[in-house]
Amino acid sequence: MNTLLRDCWYVALPGKQLKPGKMVHKKMLGEPILIGRRGNGEVFAMRDICPHRGIPMQYGWMEGDNVCCRYHGWKFSTHNGSCRGIPSLTEHDDLDISRIRIPTYACQEVQGNIWVYFPIDTDKQTNLADIPPVPTIPDFGMIEPGISEVIHFSCNIDHAIIGLMDPAHGPHIHSSWWWRSGPQKFRIKEKQYEPVTQGFRLVPYDMPVSARPYKILGDNVSIEIIFKLPSIRTEILRGDRYSACLLTTITPIDENECEAFQSIYWTIPWIGVFKPLLGFLTRQFLGQDRDAVIQQQEGLSYNPTLMLIDDADTQAKWYFRLKQEYQKSREENRLFKNPVEPRILRWRS
Numbered sequence: 001m002n003t004l005l006r007d008c009w010y011v012a013l014p015g016k017q018l019k020p021g022k023m024v025h026k027k028m029l030g031e032p033i034l035i036g037r038r039g040n041g042e043v044f045a046m047r048d049i050c051p052h053r054g055i056p057m058q059y060g061w062m063e064g065d066n067v068c069c070r071y072h073g074w075k076f077s078t079h080n081g082s083c084r085g086i087p088s089l090t091e092h093d094d095l096d097i098s099r100i101r102i103p104t105y106a107c108q109e110v111q112g113n114i115w116v117y118f119p120i121d122t123d124k125q126t127n128l129a130d131i132p133p134v135p136t137i138p139d140f141g142m143i144e145p146g147i148s149e150v151i152h153f154s155c156n157i158d159h160a161i162i163g164l165m166d167p168a169h170g171p172h173i174h175s176s177w178w179w180r181s182g183p184q185k186f187r188i189k190e191k192q193y194e195p196v197t198q199g200f201r202l203v204p205y206d207m208p209v210s211a212r213p214y215k216i217l218g219d220n221v222s223i224e225i226i227f228k229l230p231s232i233r234t235e236i237l238r239g240d241r242y243s244a245c246l247l248t249t250i251t252p253i254d255e256n257e258c259e260a261f262q263s264i265y266w267t268i269p270w271i272g273v274f275k276p277l278l279g280f281l282t283r284q285f286l287g288q289d290r291d292a293v294i295q296q297q298e299g300l301s302y303n304p305t306l307m308l309i310d311d312a313d314t315q316a317k318w319y320f321r322l323k324q325e326y327q328k329s330r331e332e333n334r335l336f337k338n339p340v341e342p343r344i345l346r347w348r349s
Helices: 157-165 212-217 271-300 314-331
Strands: 008-014 023-028 031-037 043-047 061-063 066-068 075-077 083-085 107-110 113-118 147-153 188-196 199-206 222-228 232-238 243-252 258-266 343-348
Touching (some): 008 243, 043 107, 147 271, 157 258, 199 314, 212 232
Antiparallel strands (some): 023 031, 061 066, 188 343, 222 232
16 A cells, blocks of 8 residues: 655755756655756756656756756756657657656755655646645744755655654663663653644743753743654744754655655854764764664564554654545545644653
C-alpha cells in the first residue's frame, strides 16, 4: 500500500546547494525529479526522464530557460516542460513538437529551502494559484537558515516522523556530554497540546529559569512546537531580545527510504562565529536518530506487532489519525476534519 501523502509540499534540498545554471537529480516519492536553477536565480522541477528514449535529463545541459537532452539534444522548457526543439528534424518532417512534454512540478525557494509540490496526478500542469502556499516559519520573514543539514534515513517516512516527535527517547538516544546523559536526568513533563491546521502544537510555555543556554535570547523565553502534515515540525524559541527556530522536515525517497532536512534560523547577529560548531552538533544529533532507526530496521524486518502507549506515544497516534483523515478527505472530496482535540500530556523523560 502506498503510504506517501500527495497534494503536499516537500523539501528537495537546501537552496545553497544549487547554483545558477546547475541541475541536480532527486528521487522523491518514488519519482525521478530534476531540480534546477535558471540563470536569473529562479528554481524549477521536472520529471528527470526524456520522453524520447528515456535517458535522464540530468545528463544534459541548460540552455537559457531550457534543458537539453544529452542523447539527441531535444530541448524542453523549464517553465512548462514543452518541447522547444528537436535537432534531427528536417523541413520534410510533419511533427507538432509542442504536443511533446515533460511533466513539471510547482517548485519554490522559501526561507532558504527548495520545495516541490506533488499533486495526485503528476501528468497535469499544476497552477500555483490552485494549491496551498509553501509552508513558512512565522515571524522570520525571508531570512535564510544559518545552518542546513541533510541526513539519509533507511526507513519508511512514518518511522522517521514518529521518531521525530517522540518525547521519551531523548535520554536514551541523545545522550552526549554536551546534551544530557543517563536516566538520572528523567523528569516528569506536563504539556498542553491543541489542534492546528492539519496538525497540532505544543502550546507556548515559558522556559524554566534553570535553562541557562536559552538566556542568550533574553528574558521571558518561551517555546512553541508545531507539527503539520505531511512532515513539518517547527520548534520556535522567542525571547525579549532574539528568536531562534529549528525547522525539521522529512521527504520520502520511496516507501523504504527518506531524507531529513534540518534548518536552524536565528536573529542573533553575533552567533554566526559558532556556525561550524553548531553544524557539527546538529549532524551528531541527527546521526544518533539515524543510528537508532538503522537498528530498528533489524526488528521491523520480521514484521512484528507494534504498540503505542499513552501519553508518551499520543503524538504518534495523532500523526496516524491525521494522515488517515487526510487520505479519506481526498478520496471523499470533502474538507479535512482535524481529529486532534486539546489535551494535557504527561510523561517522564
